[in-house]
Amino acid sequence: MPAERRGSGVLAQSVGLPLAVLLGLLVLWEICVHLFSIPVYLLPAPSLILMDSIGNLGTLGLHTLATLKTVLLGFFFSVAVSLPLAVVLTSSQSAANAIYPILVLTQSIPKIALAPILVILLGTNELPRIVVTFLVAFFPLVIAIATGLMAVPGDLLELGRSYRGSWLQMMWRIRLPYAVPMIFSGLKVAVTLAVVGAVVAEFVNADAGLGYFIITSTAFFETPLAFSALILLSLMGILLFQLVVLIERLLFPWSAANADKTFG
Amino acid sequence: MIRIDNVSRLFHSRDGGIVHALAEVDLEIRDHEFVSIVGPSGCGKSTLLRLVSGLLPPSSGSIAIDGRTVDGPREETGFVFQSPTLLPWATIEENLLFPLRMLRRPVTPAAQRTARELLALVGLTGFERRMPSELSGGMQQRAAICRALMHDPGILLMDEPFGALDALTREEMSLELLRLCAERPKTILFVTHSIAEAVLLSDRVVVMSPRPGRIQEIIDVPLERPRSFAMEGHHEFQDCAQRIRALIFGSRDRDELARAG
Secondary structure (H helix, E strand, O other): OHHHHOOHHHHHHHHHHHHHHHHHHHHHHHHHHHHOOOOOOOOOOHHHHHHHHHHOHHHHHHHHHHHHHHHHHHHHHHHHHHHHHHHHHHHOHHHHHHHHHHHHHHHHOOHHHHHHHHHHHHOOOHHHHHHHHHHHHHHHHHHHHHHHHHOOOHHHHHHHHHOOOOHHHHHHHHHHHHHHHHHHHHHHHHHHHHHHHHHHHHHHOOOOOHHHHHHHHHHOOOHHHHHHHHHHHHHHHHHHHHHHHHHHHHHOHHHHHHHHHHHO | OEEEEEEEEEEEOOOOOEEEEEEEEEEEEOOOOEEEEEOOOOOOHHHHHHHHHOOOOOOEEEEEEOOEEOOOOOOOEEEEOOOOOOOOOOOHHHHHHHHHHHOOOOOOHHHHHHHHHHHHHOOOOOOOOOOHHHOOHHHHHHHHHHHHHOOOOOEEEEEOOOOOOOHHHHHHHHHHHHHHHHHOOOEEEEEOOOHHHHHHHOOEEEEEEOOOEEEEEEEEOOOOOOOOHHHHHOHHHHHHHHHHHHHHHHHHHHHHHHHHO
C-alpha cells in the first residue's frame, strides 16, 4: 500500500510541499493587502482573520456546533432513507419504474428555491434546515448505493442461487457487501454535500449556524469573521470526509484497499 | 444417478426470436461416473449443466437426481464456474464456509477442519486468511473447487473450470482433480473445450453438436485408473481423441458444405 512504499522523503514531498505552497500563498495575500492598502471590509489580511477568529472563539464555536448538528442530522436521515430506498429501487423493475421518476423530480427542484417554501411548510425551526440538508445529500447516495447493488456480477448471483439463497441472503451476503466500496464513495460525496445543504438552509432561515453567521457578518461588513466562518466550514467538510474515509478503513479494510488502488 | 430425459430448452432472444439451445437430450450418468461434455460453442453444454444444477428450468422434458425431479438448485450438487467467483471481501476460509452459511448449516470447528483439509488437498495450506485478490488465478480456482466440495455434494457440476487458466496450470489442475476424485469419489459432469482434458479425465465423453444443441455421440474411454499424462501416448487415448475430433470437426465441415450448397 502507498503508505508502506513511501519513505520519509516522499512523505515530506507529499505533505510538506502543498503545505509550503499554501503558506507561501498566505504570505503573498498578507503582503498584497498591506502593499495596496486594501480596506478590511473588502479583503482582510490572513493575520487579521486569525486574530478576529481567536477573539470570537466562543461565538464561532457555538455557530459551528449549530451547523454541525444540522449537517449530521441531515446526513443521518439521508443515509437512513437512501439505503432502504436503493434496496427497493433495485429489487424489481416495477419498483424502479415507480420510484425513479419521483427521485429525479426531487433532484431537479433547486434546493435553494425550495428552502423558503419549506420554512412556510414546516415552521421557522431546525426542521426545514435538516430537510434541505437531507434533500441535497440523499440523491447521490441513493444513486451510488443502487449502482453498487446492481453492479454485482451475474456469476456471483448465480453462485448464491446455486445454494438456494433467499432474497434476504442474497442481499445481505452478496449484494450489500459487493456494494460497500460504492456505498462509501456515495457517503463521501453526500457528507460534503450535506455541509453545502446546511449552509444554504441557514442562509434562508436560521438564528444560528455558520451560514447565518456569514449573512449577519457581511451585513455589518465584519468581513474577517465571515472569512473565519468560511474556513471553519471548509475544515468541517474536510474533517467529515476524512471521518468517512477512516470508518471505511476501520470497518471495511478490503474496500478501502480497493479505493487506494483506484485513486491512490 | 442423474437422469436427463428428453430435455429441450428454448431461449427468447432480444429481437423476439426463439433459440433452441438444447433439443431432446437423453443422458444417464451413474454414481461416481466422470462424464465430460465437449462440443463447439453454442452447442448448449453450459445450458445442459445449468439445467442439471437447477439454475435453469427445462422448457420440456425432465431431469431427476436419484429419482427426484430437479425443480431448483439442490444440496446434492456443487457448481464450479468458469471464473472462480470468490467473494472479494472474504478470506479464503470465509469463502469456503460461504455455502454452509447460505444453506443455513452451522459453522462448526469440524466444518473449519474440513475447509483446511480441502485446502491442504489442493496445496493451499497457509492461505486460509488470505484475500482472493492475493492469490493467482489457478489458486483462486482451486479454492473455488474446494468451496464446491464444502457441503459434501454427491455431484459436482463443472462449467469449463480450467477454461480461464494458462495451459500449464490447466494440466496441473487436471491432475489435482483426478487425485481429488480418487480420494472423494463424486459424480462429475464436466464441460470443457479441451478434447485431451475430456479424454484424460472422463469415463465417458459426450460429444454435442450445435443449433439446436443435441447429443451427437457418447464415447467410452477405455483407459484404466489412476490416469496420468503418460497415457496421452496410449493408442486408446489417441483413438478416443481422434474420434471426438472427427465428430466435432466433421460435423462442422458438413455444416459448411450444406451452407455452401
